[in-house]
Amino acid sequence: MSLKLTSTGRLPPEQMFTLQVGSKLFQVSGYSLNSDSPNLFTHFFSANESSTLFIDRSPQVFKLIVHHLQGYTVEIQDGAQFTTCFLDAIYFQLPRLQDLLKHSEYYFVCVGGTHFKLPKTLVSQVGNSLNYFEMACKSLFDDVQAIYHTMNLVRPPPQSPPYVNRSPNYFANLVTLLQGGILELTPERRQSLIQECRYYRFLRLEQQLVACQLRWNPVLQTQEIVMAMNDIRPKFVSLSQSPSPVEPVPKKPRLSSDSCWTSVQYRRPFVDADAPFARELIFQVMNSEATLYFIKNSKTIHVALSGPSLNMFRSIFNKLLSQNGIDLNNYLKQGSLLVLPACLSLCSLQVNSVPCRNVGALVEDFQLVDQVLDFNNPNHINQLVPGLKLNLMKSLWKLGMRDEKLLMIAIKAEAISGLKEYNKTLEYV
Structure with a gap:
């Protein structure tokens, strides 16, 4: 039928x-x-x-x-x-x-x-989508x-089911973070999770994992963000709309600046997309890749960047500086040093593990008897003049601009004055 x-x-x-x-x-x-x-x-x-x-x-x-x-x-x-x-x-x-x-x-x-x-909703926010799993x-x-x-x-x-040859423990951590959980992370594990975020294209979560400090500065009445230089994305740096003072009431003109400089700001991608304003950027320079030079005759201070820190600085700030009439090539010395004018007026500075009361006291204590390169004389860059050289082990900076000039504004730094002090920092294996 x-x-x-x-x-x-x-x-x-x-x-x-x-x-x-x-x-x-x-x-x-x-x-x-x-x-x-x-x-x-x-x-x-x-x-x-x-x-x-x-x-x-x-x-x-x-x-x-x-x-x-x-x-x-x-x-x-x-x-x-x-x-x-x-x-x-x-x-x-x-x-x-x-x-x-x-x-x-x-x-x-x-x-x-x-x-x-x-759950797809966990990775549907802007920055976490389009991700690895959507594409796969x-x-x-x-x-x-x-x-x-x-x-x-x-x-x-x-057809084989989707398989990812990555750590299941790290992925479980990422899921916990996406669900709003809090994990106690060592610097090494944090960096590993950031690498996993990049693999899966969880770019928003990556920014949430990047180590940073968000602070309100009650003196300057402004929001600040503190980040390592290698975590800064060049596309998201900008210039403040209003200048801020390097030193509100300078007591001594020597080795300081009383001018107002426009500070560089930063807005983290995805995480700060809806924030009404960017924060003033304080960036950390990699260990031992920054050197301070005090020049006696001109009473000036310079910071010289080298190695990866020099390359990072250029990649982060070069476009912004160029847009404001500043050519970083003019600050290159001897081909391997980026020498920038610096201000230490408000810096919390330690030299050889001893707190420095102020820059003037530091100059008097060391008496500037070393011979350092004269960065103020472009015609005789290899000429040595009386001064002081300090190697920075850790340092935090702001970057200021004014009238097509730039200034490195030191916030906090730990420095050593020579090889003997460096050897003290070594640990036994």
């Missing part, structure tokens, strides 16, 4: 249909088979008198398919189950199930052998469907 379709071309909803999937027999109503049609089932039963459809597929996966056809939510446990279910949704020509899986609320991934069910899943869907349809295959090609 031939099967009679309804007037709408659908199977009779009250009739039960038999399907043999692998070694298991299923009885499914026409109502269920019609729920995601047209599909392989409706095509077969509308064209064949046979009451049984034989299918050489997994009965375990087909149980999920039946749950979907009966109107239940398909509960996926892991990436392997998700992938096989999607492949069978293609094979059985179930358009609604394919769409539901594509737009699932979760990413099902295996990271380093551990399965994760990652889109590629999975598009590639499998394209191959199956264009090559006219008998069944979908085999």
Whole structure:
């Protein structure tokens, strides 16, 4: 007896249909088979008198398919189950199930052998999206469907579930942070998690992990941000709209500045996107890559940057300085030093582990008897003049600009005066 379709071309909803999937027999109503049609089932039963459809597929996966056809939510446990279910949704020509899986609320991934069910809402913020999993899943869907349809295959090609050869412990930490949890992180683990964020393209979370201090300066009445120089992104540095004083009431003009300088500001990408203003930037120079030079005759101070710190400084600030008429090439000396005018008027300074009361006292204590390069004389750069050289072990700075000139404003620094003091900083292994 031939099967009679309804007037709408659908199977009779009250009739039960038999399907043999692998070694298991299923009885499914026409109502269920019609729920995601047209599909392989409706095509077969509308064209064949046979009451049984034989299918050489997994009965375990087909149980999920039946749950979907009966109107239940398909509960996926892991990436392997998700992938096989999607492949069978293609094979059985179930358009609604394919769409539901594509737009699932979760990413099902295996990271380093551990399965994760990652809610998409956790990584949907600007900066965390478009991420690794969005791109990987889109590629999975598009590639499998394209191959199956264009090559006219008998069944979908085999497909491995998404696998990421990364640390599952680090990924679990990232999930905890995305969920709003707080972790006690060592500097090494923080840096490792930042690397993981970059791999997965969780760029917003990366910025949340970057070590920084957000402070309100009650004296200057301004917001400040303290960051390591290697964590600063050049695109997000800017210039303050109003100048700020380097020293409100200078007591001595010597080795200080009483001018107002416009400070460089910073707005962290993604994290500070909605903030009404940028913060004044205080940046930390890498250890032992900055040197202070006090020149006696001109009563001036310079800071010389070298190595990676020189390259970082140029990459971060060069575009902003150029836009304000400042060419950093004019501050290059001897090819390997970037020598910038500096102000230490308000710097909390330690020299040889001893707090320095003020710059004037430092000059008097050391008497400026060393011979240092005369950076004030461009015609005789190799000429030595009386002065003082201090190697900075740690230092925090602001960068100021005024009238196409720039000034390094020291905030806090620890310095040593020679090799003997440096040797004191060494630890036994």
